[in-house]
Amino acid sequence: MPMPKTLKLILLSVRDLIVSAGPVVFIVIGALVAAYWYLDPQPPKKVTLATGPAGSAYAAFGKRYADALKADGIEVVLKATDGAADNLQMLRNGEADVGFVRGGSADPVADEEAGLVSLGSLFYEPLWLFYRSDAARRIDGQAATLTTLTQLKGLRVNVDKQGSGVPDIMARLLKANHMETTALRLSNLEPAPATEALLAGRLDAIVLASAPQSPLVQRLLRARGIQLMDFGQSDAYARRFPFLSAVTLPRGVVDLATDMPPHDVALLAATTSLISREQTHPALRQLFAQSAQSVHSGAGWFNRARDFPNTRTSELPVSAEGDRAINGTPPFWQRYLPFWASNLIERMWLVLGGLVVLMLPLSKIVPPLYQFRVRSRVFRWYARLREIETKVDAREGERDALLDELDELDRVTHRIAVPLSYTDELYALRNNIYAVRKRLLATWPKEAEATGG
Incomplete structure (x- = not known):
């Protein structure tokens, strides 16, 4: 027919x-292919996150990030480390793409030149100094509490493992009190064995730097015969060391029913940030910064809801992805498109806009x-x-x-x-x-x- x-x-x-x-379509397709190849908008499917020791808050948060990014098809390889200082060194060496770094660990000048950027500050990480009540009584028969670092002279004190960053912080605090590290009987056990040694009486005090969610912190707060040191000079420390903040553990926040603690406790806290290398794909930095909104935005013992993440307390420059995720408004298409499509538009919108401008004369x-x-x-x-x-x-x-x-x-x-x-x-x-x-x-x-x- x-x-x-x-x-x-x-x-x-x-x-x-x-x-x-045809000629116009050929030019546009050629420009898109060239731009896609040059910009490389789609990120790798695997990223390495430096966390911390097993059982630490860093390790727990790392698992939450892994679950969050898994929904977008990204595999997060969790790399156990000795702590913040170790994480920072791995980022410098390119052995990790992203990592948790405690305030006071980074060198703002050298690390900025090395290409490290912040994705935002995540949470307070208090300096917990737990001590045995019987050790406090040996210092002063009547006093059963410690309130200053000078009272630790001669005691068996564990300051965490090298690489955690805690030994460096304690050395700076002791120096501010005109004390040498030799004035204490220091050890560098990992947090878990140090906790067991404290409970067994083989140590007089231990220093931990961790978020309140740490199982070890939770255990020591409820342990009999163990007390938490009240930093009565916390404001003075915060003025001397910009990376530290004076925070308060409110009365009854651990357990309202048993009124634990029975009074407010003044503590020192560093702010932990999520640090990334500039070589890490921008789309991955964006995913981590967006995931931080859901992981760390809740209220905690030391902060109100939506106090974190923030860009106010970062020692290193905040990346554009972190600033946009924390302080900006996400593009409307992120609410309706899957990650790969939203990311493609996000990375290539300038190219697409340029092509529209180019097509106007070509279409004639x-x-x-x-x-x-x-x-x-x-x-x-x-x-x-x-x-x-x-x-x-x-x-x-x-x-x-x-x-x-x-x-x-x-x-x-x-x-x-x-x-x-x-x-x-x-x-x-x-x-x-x-x-x-x-x-x-x-x-x-x-x-x-x-x-x-």
């Missing part, structure tokens, strides 16, 4: 339009190309018609042969298909063929050919 003529014309017009727009060449392609179907036969007309004027060839050529040319024009808007040019060609035939018949009668002119 032959195709209806109207449908044939429509398909022909569509084909002409596609062919005419499509109508002339389309017009030329359609009209060329008609105009190319004028060369043949002019050739026949020249022969008619010069009386070259045979009269019947020229008529046959005109008839053939007329048959060809009847098979030409053009859009309705261009039919006037097709009919003009047919009229011109008819005019040449009419002149041939008028100026070159058949009898004249027979008599030789």
Whole structure:
């Protein structure tokens, strides 16, 4: 069954339009491919997060980040470390992409030059100094509490493992009290064995730097014979050391029913930040910064809801992704599109905008190309018609042969298909063929050919 003529014309017009727009489409696709290759918008499917010792708050938070990014198809490899200082060193060496780093651990100048950036401050990490009540009584028979670091002279004190950052902080605090580390019987056990040694009486005091969610902190807060040191000079420490903040453990916050603790306790706290390398893919930095909103935005023992994450207490420059996730408004498309599509638009919106600007002048060449392609179907036969007309004027060839050529040319024009808007040019060609035939018949009668002119 032959195709209806109207449908044939429509398909022909569509084909002409596609062919005419081909150069523009080719340029746009080429620009998109080049931009995609250069910008590399899609992130790797695997990222390494430096956490901390097993059982620490860092390790617990690391698992929550792994679960959050798994929903977007990203595998988070959790790398156990000795703590904040170890995490920082791994970031410097390129052994981790992201890591938890406690305030006071980083060198703001050197680490900024090394390409480390902050994704935001996440939570307070108090300096917990737990001590045995019987050790406090040995210092002063009447006093059963410790309130200053100078009271620790001669005691067996564990200051966490090297690489955790705690030994460095304690050394700075002791120096501020005109004390040498040799004035204490220091050890560097990991938090878990140090806790057991404290409970067993093999240590007099231990220092931990961890979020309240740490199982070890929770255990020691409820242990019999173990007390938490009240830093009565916390404000003074905070003035001397910018990376420390004076915080208060409110009365009854651990357990309201048993009124634990029975009074407010002044503590010192560093602020832990999520640090990333500049070489880490921007989309991954964005995912971590966005996940921090859900992981750390709740109220805690030392902060109100939505106090964290923030960009106010970061020692290192905050990356654009962290600042946008914490202080900005996410683009509307993030609420409706999957991560890969949202990220593609996020990374390539400037290129897409540039292509729109580029297409405005390029699109102006499509109508002339389309017009030329359609009209060329008609105009190319004028060369043949002019050739026949020249022969008619010069009386070259045979009269019947020229008529046959005109008839053939007329048959060809009847098979030409053009859009309705261009039919006037097709009919003009047919009229011109008819005019040449009419002149041939008028100026070159058949009898004249027979008599030789």
